[in-house]
Amino acid sequence: MISRKMTVADLRALKGKRQLVMLRVETAEDAAAAEQAGIDMISVPPSLLTHPDFRDAAPSLFCVASLSYGMYATAKEYLRAAFEARRAGADAVYCAASLRIVRRLAEERIPVCGHVGMIPSQITWTGGFKAVGKTVESAMEIWRNVTELEMAGAVMAEIEVVPESVAAEICSRTSLILMSMGAGAGCDGQYMFAVDILGSHKGHYPRHSKTYRNFAAEYDRLQSERIGAFRDFADDVARGTYPAPGHVVPLDGEILAEFVRKLSESNGNSR
Incomplete structure (x- = not known):
């Protein structure tokens, strides 16, 4: 385990060495719990970065600020938001926008996490909330998306609801750090939402989630x-x-x- 705060260089050095663990958290309490539990990375909304207790609660976690798709329109807006997130303590930014915008962020040496596979903000193109990559054509499209992100300068990507065997083959052929959300153990790490792990809600739980506590009953x-x-x-x-x-x-x-x-x-x- 790396006790100090992780860097992009650390994450790259760990590729193929062990599974990374990443959580989506939206409260300082969850961030503190992730720190104490030894989680490697967290994804957070930009608003959490400004919480006065956030960085004290999670000093060593690699933090990805989620620049939600649709909240920003131009490369200039994404760039401004990314710089603000970095100044607030984010180590990288999540961006599901165009390759042009990913490339612009990378040009400024801002670590970017992209998204491939089933992308919730773009499900109309893939037929809704369902697995992708189950045909040769679909699997090749995911591979193209990964290589395009790599060429655009991204350092990592979520790969969501893709057959495990497809994700493993892609992961072994890219320098991107691929974090699996329902794409199996052949990726570089596993990514889950804290609310699913904690059982915090009564709504739908995705197939790839696993609930470890029952906060909703509490x-x-x-x-x-x-x-x-x-x-x-x-x-x-x-x-x-x-x-x-x-x-x-x-x-x-x-x-x-x-x-x-x-x-x-x-x-x-x-x-």
Whole structure:
């Protein structure tokens, strides 16, 4: 394990040596947990980079800022966002835009993570949320996408929902660091969303996800406890049991009497 903060050079040196582990996190708490769990890399929304506790929580994690597709239009906008992310502590940026934009970012020596296979923002071209690369033509298209990203200067890419054997063959033929999201162990590492691992939601879980905890049930329990606590408070107020003597500030009786006398005099003078 590399105890200091990883670099692009470190990641490249590890290609083919061991599986890297990457998480998508969206809170400082998840980032801190990833740091303590020994995770290698995290993907984060740019807004998390500005959280005051973020870098203290995750000082050694290689951090990829996700420049979400559609949030930016021109190379200039992507470049500005990438520089802002780098200044805020990101080590690389995720970009699913055109090769022209990837190339422009790489020209400025900004490490870029691309995306191949099933790309959620572009699923209309591949038929929806389903595996790609299951035909020779589709598999060759993924290979072309990888080589184009490599030539454009990207350093890594997510490869999503591609047959394991196809992904392994591609990974062995590229210098890109390929992070698998449902593309098997033949890639350079495995990438999952923290919310799926934690079981934080009640929606759809993709086939490639694995849930290790049941946070959704815990959230339900906490919400029930929250409602119960609020109801108990309201009941105490209605019964007059809150506030009790321990919840208020006491006052010496003589001071109170003198205060009341002065109030009475003040009221009399004001008439």
